[in-house]
Amino acid sequence: MADKEPHWYVAHTYSGYEKKVKMDIEKTIENRNLQDQILEVSIPMLNVTEGEEDDSKVVQKKMFPAYVLINMYLNDDTWYVVRNTRGVTGFVGPGSKPVPLTEAEMASMGLKADAPACEFSIGDSVVVKSGVWEDTTGIVRQINHEDRMVTINIDMFGRETPVEISFNDVEIV
Incomplete structure (x- = not known):
């Protein structure tokens, strides 16, 4: 084994x-x-x-x-x-x-x-591809390479709110 x-x-x-x-x-x-x-x-x-x-x-x-x-x-x-x-x-x-x-x-x-390195950087505009926030756009505020997560600010109820999303669920606009 x-x-x-x-x-x-x-x-x-x-x-x-x-x-x-x-x-x-x-x-x-x-x-x-x-x-x-x-x-x-x-x-x-x-x-x-x-x-x-x-x-x-x-x-x-x-x-x-x-x-x-x-x-x-x-x-x-x-x-x-x-x-x-x-x-x-x-x-x-x-x-x-x-x-x-x-x-x-x-x-x-x-x-x-063997996933590729993250292709975006802080300040980039990204769109969420799947999940609860699908089709939502936001600005990258933080990147966590270890957990493969990105924190983006999205507009929720008229104010910017940080949301953490997997690298796989976002792409550059």
């Missing part, structure tokens, strides 16, 4: 333990020097607007509650580390064999490992 290249795997956790599991796995990676085998631990988040029209705010919600995504080379050590982390109930897959995410599944979550 050894991968020649890294893949994204899904670990099932107790509900509400996603952040704790992520922190514990990252601590174990550091303690056991597994940075070259377990590359990234992610909890995909989705920006959701909550509240009334005049008192709305954007909050982050887990895209997949009770799941943590892990980009790693699957081998006995990495399987053991993840599987035996407190709060992890197992991998998604038949029996105890983890099944990697497909290219289509990764792309839909913005997790393409």
Whole structure:
């Protein structure tokens, strides 16, 4: 059970333990020097607007509650580390064999490992291609290369409001 290249795997956790599991796995990676085998631990988040029209705010919600995504080379050590982390109930897959995410599944979550660098910069005008803000234009105010997210200002209820959106969901106007 050894991968020649890294893949994204899904670990099932107790509900509400996603952040704790992520922190514990990252601590174990550091303690056991597994940075070259377990590359990234992610909890995909989705920006959701909550509240009334005049008192709305954007909050982050887990895209997949009770799941943590892990980009790693699957081998006995990495399987053991993840599987035996407190709060992890197992991998998604038949029996105890983890099944990697497909290219289509990764792309839909913005997790393409060899995705191109961001093609826009602060101050650029962009349009949102999909999601809640589809066809909305805004100005890039902040770029987070690590999380592949961009913060844009959009006009909401007559005032500029910052919204964080995935690189995959925006393009230059």
